[in-house]
Amino acid sequence: MDGNGRWANRRGLTRVEGHKAGEAALLDVVAGAIQAGVKHLSVYAFSTENWSRSPDEVRFLMGFNRDVLHRRRDQLNEWGVRVRWAGRKPRLWGSVIKELQFAEELTRANDVLTLTMCVNYGGRVEIADAVRSIADDVAAGRLKPSAVSEKLIQRRLYLPDMPDVDLFVRSSGEQRTSNFLLWESAYAEFVFLDTLWPDFSRVDLWRAIELYLDRDRRFGGAVDTPTV
């Protein structure tokens, strides 16, 4: 969800106003995903790298994430959305963790769409945290180093049952991954749209899905197209 700051700067507003405008875009995209039949949607709400921003902005983002969850959890619950959290606890405000856990509990039984909020998340940090849990097991003698495999690492990620990413959409025209869902997006199709996040709508999501549907996904294999 990139581009809040630039959207605000273009209008002579503060970055904080940009983040506030992004909330409506998020809800519209969730609604659009439900209409399109998407089952899993993950959003990058706060990165571990965002701690480098100004203390005022960080303070605002923490409070904003908490307030959005508090304000919107009932609406998401009505829509049948299951809210989940992917991220780590260190440095994350206790009040934000509480809201995330409350939203997870409230929406546990929903199955229309799973919305994964990546808050205090980093792709490399996720893998490093998985490694720590593996290293603890090795140190305790429960695991041998030679048993480390891709399947084992997958099981130690924040949400082991989250399926791999099929479509990775980034707004604002930036053409990079920022290590978002690093492990899970190995074979994801990337769509970079120039629209800034506050201007993003369900139509942009559907456009990205249309581009995705045109792609020929081979996962490394190469099957000859029939010539008949």
Next chain:
Amino acid sequence: MMASQYTRSGLFPFPNSNSPLLSSPSLFLWLSFCFTTFYYYSRLATQGQRKVRCFVYCRNKSTPRTTYGFTRFLYLPSLLMEKNGKSMISKAIGHVSFVMRKCLFSILSIGPVPAHIAFIMDGNRRYAKRHALHQDSTNPGSGHRVGFKCLISTLQYCYEMGVKYVTVYAFSIDNFKRDPQEVQSLMDLMKEKIDELLTEDSVLKKFDARINFWGDLQLLSEPVRLAAKKAMDMTVHNKGPVLSVCVAYTSTNEITHAIEASVREKQENAPIEVSDLDRNMYTAGCLEPDIIIRTSGETRLSNFLLWQSDFTHLQNPNPLWPEFSLRHLVWAVLEYQNVHGYLKKRKGEIEKNK
């Protein structure tokens, strides 16, 4: 990817462009001239296996004559280099091309030149089908052979431009799922080309370049594995740029390998950090890529350099890999220069926080 006012404005010669090169009208005109000249040269130089007929300058009357009007002299370099690469005329043309490229690259270097470019060389098979290259049972890898020629020319351009590291995705672990005949032909081609890269007139020798092979080399056939090891041993002391070939590679496999190595080396209860994993990656000691270019218009990384591509600018030009030429490379660098300032600023903020 869609154009927009925000990202595309930097690519036109307006004063507020992010690229210093494109914001100066005179430099832009000179760049356009060089670019246009190389556009035609690069199109002709990559004709590959097409037969080119040319107005003859030699006295061999059996050579067919066909006139192409005023453009006939442009076809001459391609023909002479194909049929008689060591002739004086072709050498002279080669020198002229080199000088023109030097001028072009010196203009490009006004902006930041990427230190590390990575390529996903996609489209060899589609190129072979499109150009009806011979794909019988004895030579299923003909598209890949043409792709190798493109790799050599791209390496030359990158090194002349001053790019220090070039990484290519030659063969993924997932590619073992392909037809066994194609896999075998790729292995044979790899061995042949590794040996070719070590000859006296290869691009590696010319630039005193070092070669690395990244991946689970135990999965390769023994001749290829031994050839790769020999190539790495022979070039380990070279001081020039670096070519890293990812073979039997996937990023998740690389991360798994790094985790196993980190877990083995760490003492009990010592925490494993991101820096420990960095140190055990195949890419340890190498800069992170500035650009990853995937040809043929596909927009996925296919398990390539996932860990290393945090701040990498991803590009997906439409040409198939054998069609990728100097003009596409120059355009890729210009696009990179357009976003470089912003990426550097963001990276600086994050490094400061660490």
